[in-house]
Amino acid sequence: METLTVKAGNVTIGGDSPIVVQTMCNTHTSDVAASVAQCVRLHQAGAELIRLTVPSLAQVESLRQIKEQLRAQGIDTPLVADVHFSSEIAIAVAEVVEKVRINPGNFHKDHEKAREQFARLVEVCKANGTAIRIGLNHGSLGERITGLYGNTPLAMKEAVMEWLNMCVENDFYNVVVSLKASNTFVMVEAYRLLANEMQNTGVVFPLHLGVTEAGNGDGGRIKSAVGISALLSEGIGNTIRVSLTEDPANELPVAQYLSDKYGRRLHSTMSSLTLEGKKAIATYCAPSKERLLLDFSCDFGKRLLDKELDEVVLKGTYLDENGVETVLDDSQYAEYLTDELMQAARRRFYRPEYIACPGCGRTMYNLEGTFEEVKRRTSHLKGMVIGVMGCIVNGPGEMADADWGYVGEGNGKVSIYKGKEPVLRHVPETEAIDRLLELIENQ
Numbered sequence: 001m002e003t004l005t006v007k008a009g010n011v012t013i014g015g016d017s018p019i020v021v022q023t024m025c026n027t028h029t030s031d032v033a034a035s036v037a038q039c040v041r042l043h044q045a046g047a048e049l050i051r052l053t054v055p056s057l058a059q060v061e062s063l064r065q066i067k068e069q070l071r072a073q074g075i076d077t078p079l080v081a082d083v084h085f086s087s088e089i090a091i092a093v094a095e096v097v098e099k100v101r102i103n104p105g106n107f108h109k110d111h112e113k114a115r116e117q118f119a120r121l122v123e124v125c126k127a128n129g130t131a132i133r134i135g136l137n138h139g140s141l142g143e144r145i146t147g148l149y150g151n152t153p154l155a156m157k158e159a160v161m162e163w164l165n166m167c168v169e170n171d172f173y174n175v176v177v178s179l180k181a182s183n184t185f186v187m188v189e190a191y192r193l194l195a196n197e198m199q200n201t202g203v204v205f206p207l208h209l210g211v212t213e214a215g216n217g218d219g220g221r222i223k224s225a226v227g228i229s230a231l232l233s234e235g236i237g238n239t240i241r242v243s244l245t246e247d248p249a250n251e252l253p254v255a256q257y258l259s260d261k262y263g264r265r266l267h268s269t270m271s272s273l274t275l276e277g278k279k280a281i282a283t284y285c286a287p288s289k290e291r292l293l294l295d296f297s298c299d300f301g302k303r304l305l306d307k308e309l310d311e312v313v314l315k316g317t318y319l320d321e322n323g324v325e326t327v328l329d330d331s332q333y334a335e336y337l338t339d340e341l342m343q344a345a346r347r348r349f350y351r352p353e354y355i356a357c358p359g360c361g362r363t364m365y366n367l368e369g370t371f372e373e374v375k376r377r378t379s380h381l382k383g384m385v386i387g388v389m390g391c392i393v394n395g396p397g398e399m400a401d402a403d404w405g406y407v408g409e410g411n412g413k414v415s416i417y418k419g420k421e422p423v424l425r426h427v428p429e430t431e432a433i434d435r436l437l438e439l440i441e442n443q
């Protein structure tokens with residue numbers, strides 16, 4: 001899809017440019033040394049853009065120092081400030097970084113005031129050559145929009161179009177857009193609607209793709225690959241982030257794979273495909289387990305999401321970590337990968353659905369370890385949607401349609417949510433998983 005060209009420092013997004021790979025720090029931005037060290041590692045791992053959270057005005061100065069120290073080391077990777085709930089922070093930090101991500105759902109609580117503040121932000125961005133991402137998430141749609149359109153992909157598209165129209169009114173086009181959701185079906189539909197609408201208006205902003213709160217491990221990778229590849233295969237998407245509840249460096253090989261595959265620098269290792277109605281029988285000859293997982297997700301995720309297929313049978317071989325050829329036909333591993341793919345494409349739920357944020361500088365507890373423990377102790381709750389979120393500021397909103405939520409409050413305390421309501425607050429972290437399990441069992 002032909003798009004406008006956006007410049008964030010030395011990186012070009014959209015136009016004819018290759019798909020840009022990005023990630024986000026999970027350090028506290030106020031810890032400048034730790035943030036610089038992580039940025040260096042992420043740069044070395046291939047990040048072309050690095051985002052850091054800016055929870056308060058104090059971190060604007062931290063970000064300035066982080067940037068100065070990176071530039072002093074010869075690292076030019078553009079930095080993106082992630083801003084929620086404060087238009088003043090967005091305006092202040094736009095002088096410091098190459099790109100500012102704002103969330104239309106929480107930029108300003110008053111809609112008219114939001115327009116004024118956005119115009120101020122645009123002036124600062126114009127003066128400093130800063131790009132903006134209008135980063136809307138399914139979980140943080142405002143009440144006004146959901147009142148009009150429900151909690152739907154259409155509502156996401158309509159909400160973001162209001163902001164893109166504001167960009168045009170302010171004659172500002174250095175803008176990237178995202179419409180992330182944890183639900184792959186919602187995410188793909190929202191981006192398709194937006195791409196179509198922008199083409200109709202004739203002003204097509206580049207798109208940042210991502211499946212938000214995708215979780216970790218194989219499930220997080222498969223879910224991300226399904227959502228992102230469905231769109232990239234249609235020519236939709238210019239920059240991507242694979243969100244994993246892991247070390248952010250782990251996101252980059254997956255994102256690079258997707259960038260290479262849809263930049264036509266990599267081909268699937270599927271060696272044959274037989275179709276029997278809506279059933280596909282696919283044979284692979286994969287050089288590794290990781291490659292098999294990603295090829296399989298990209299080759300069939302979209303077709304399952306779009307209901308072109310109802311079933312996939314996985315056959316063939318892959319090389320294990322010792323280089324030994326391992327047969328997939330009728331194996332437990334083939335069954336497991338197929339189950340994960342069906343779940344990621346929302347066609348069959350064989351385990352709970354987890355919504356876990358990747359963590360960022362707002363996270364106040366051991367998110368990765370806690371998420372693993374929650375997964376281990378809830379694995380029997382097939383079909384239930386469980387959220388594990390790093391902070392109380394964004395977590396409750398971003399959990400979207402979770403049945404239960406574990407949300408870090410800070411200071412060693414946790415809130416437990418049932419749907420959108422907190423049912424227990426200030427639970428010590430050491431007890432919180434037990435309390436969550438008790439509530440689920442006694443409901």
Ligand code: SF4
Pocket residue numbers: 357358359360361362363389390391392393394395398
């Ligand atoms: S929900 Fe997670 S990723 Fe989002 S702001 Fe909070 S800690 Fe960061």
